[in-house]
Amino acid sequence: MIILVMGVSGSGKSTIAKLLADSLHWEFSDADNFHSPQNIDKMRRGISLDDGDRLPWLQDIQAAIKECLEDNQNVVLACSALKSSYRQYFFIGDERIKLVYLKGSFDLIQKRLNQRQNHFMSEKLLKSQFDSLEEPADALYVDISAPPEVIVQNIRESLGLETVS
Numbered sequence: 001m002i003i004l005v006m007g008v009s010g011s012g013k014s015t016i017a018k019l020l021a022d023s024l025h026w027e028f029s030d031a032d033n034f035h036s037p038q039n040i041d042k043m044r045r046g047i048s049l050d051d052g053d054r055l056p057w058l059q060d061i062q063a064a065i066k067e068c069l070e071d072n073q074n075v076v077l078a079c080s081a082l083k084s085s086y087r088q089y090f091f092i093g094d095e096r097i098k099l100v101y102l103k104g105s106f107d108l109i110q111k112r113l114n115q116r117q118n119h120f121m122s123e124k125l126l127k128s129q130f131d132s133l134e135e136p137a138d139a140l141y142v143d144i145s146a147p148p149e150v151i152v153q154n155i156r157e158s159l160g161l162e163t164v165s
């Protein structure tokens, strides 16, 4: 199974996905690690990615997801997956993929981004992240104002994963 944790930059994808993976003893994967150096450099300079920048990135993530499914791996993947057209690369609809959307207000996320250290992503891009965001129709919605441990417990209960596999 793959749990895909999506949301804008600063919504808590890496934090929640890592904690969730650890609590389940599953693998954790971060879509940030699939970005090209050119994409990283762009975001560092405060320039938002466009569909063309994201296409090879989406294709690489798609290949990684396909491999996980073929190998029957259990993985929690953190990936912004902002637009519906991007999520079509991720086999949404396959019962082995669970989509979790971290939902929060601009103000709360901006505050968290301002406090985050040592990350390439410019906090100036938050507005464009919200502009690109198309909220999913087919996901578990999670309110990010709760502490990470509470969010992880909530996700596990909602997905029927209370018992460690």
Ligand SMILES: Nc1ncnc2c1ncn2[C@@H]1O[C@H](COP(=O)(O)OP(=O)(O)O)[C@@H](O)[C@H]1O
Residues within 6 Å of the ligand: 007, 008, 009, 010, 011, 012, 013, 014, 015, 016, 078, 112, 113, 115, 116, 117, 144, 145, 146, 147, 148, 151
């Ligand atoms: N539920 C939460 N409560 C408080 N702080 C959080 C929560 N989730 C994440 N954070 C903090 O917010 C910042 C952004 O989280 P991060 O996981 O890096 O987001 P993303 O991967 O979506 O960009 C980090 O500094 C993180 O420690």
Ligand SMILES: O=C(O)[C@H](O)[C@@H](O)[C@H](O)[C@H](O)COP(=O)(O)O
Residues within 6 Å of the ligand: 008, 009, 010, 013, 014, 031, 032, 035, 043, 049, 054, 080, 081, 082, 121, 129
């Ligand atoms: O498509 C994009 O514009 C990026 O994928 C973006 O949404 C993502 O958020 C960055 O990779 C920054 O990483 P963080 O989400 O960890 O801030």
